[in-house]
Amino acid sequence: MKTLSRNVVLFSGKMSSKVRLFVFIFTLVLFVLAAGAPMCTGSVGG
């Protein structure tokens, strides 16, 4: 039981760090998309 709960804690810890990384990268991608104000019909704009 102890091992199981420890595994659950470890797994949730790993998932949590992955979720944090995903949220962080997703935020940055949205940020740079908005920063560059992209053009849809060509490539003008950062």
Next chain:
Amino acid sequence: MVLVTAVLIGLILGLGRAWINKQNYRVYDLRAPGLVLLAFIPQFLIFFLPATRSRIPDRTASILFISSLIILIAFSIFNIRKTSFWPVTAGFLLNAGVILLNGGWMPISAAMVQKLFPAAEPSWKVGERLGFSKDILLNPEMTRLWFLSDRFTLPDWIHYRVAFSAGDLLIFIGIVWLLWSLGGKAKDKIKENNNE
């Protein structure tokens, strides 16, 4: 879209650095991330979504665009304690300055448009917004702060046609720096966040 490559380059450099240092690539929580989504929504409506971008008048689109920039500047200032956000914030301020001084759009010269689209017939008029983009066609002599407009291009050997500003360049540097710094040793990360 060139700024998206900043995320890719920064991630590759940061993960490589973490691997070399035998460290975990650890991210920290950005402050007020909801502001980014809030800023992206109006841009999605005025630049991306075909159903809305063609219906929104240029004047309204310009106001929404500037509002979006202000929100992004606020987000950058919320995170300014991270050193890598200094160039990001400076880049936004430069871009916002030139946009505000030129009628709410980023100026670009006819020569630059011709360089980007050499095959296209020059049908655009000076003072006109370029399609559904953030750019407005202006002659350099009638552009305020011309040196901050979309006047840079990538080297020819990259084969990707894009015009960007000095502000974009600063934002690019800041994003790469931010993602690279996350792969550093613990003491470097503390240094990066020493103002937290």
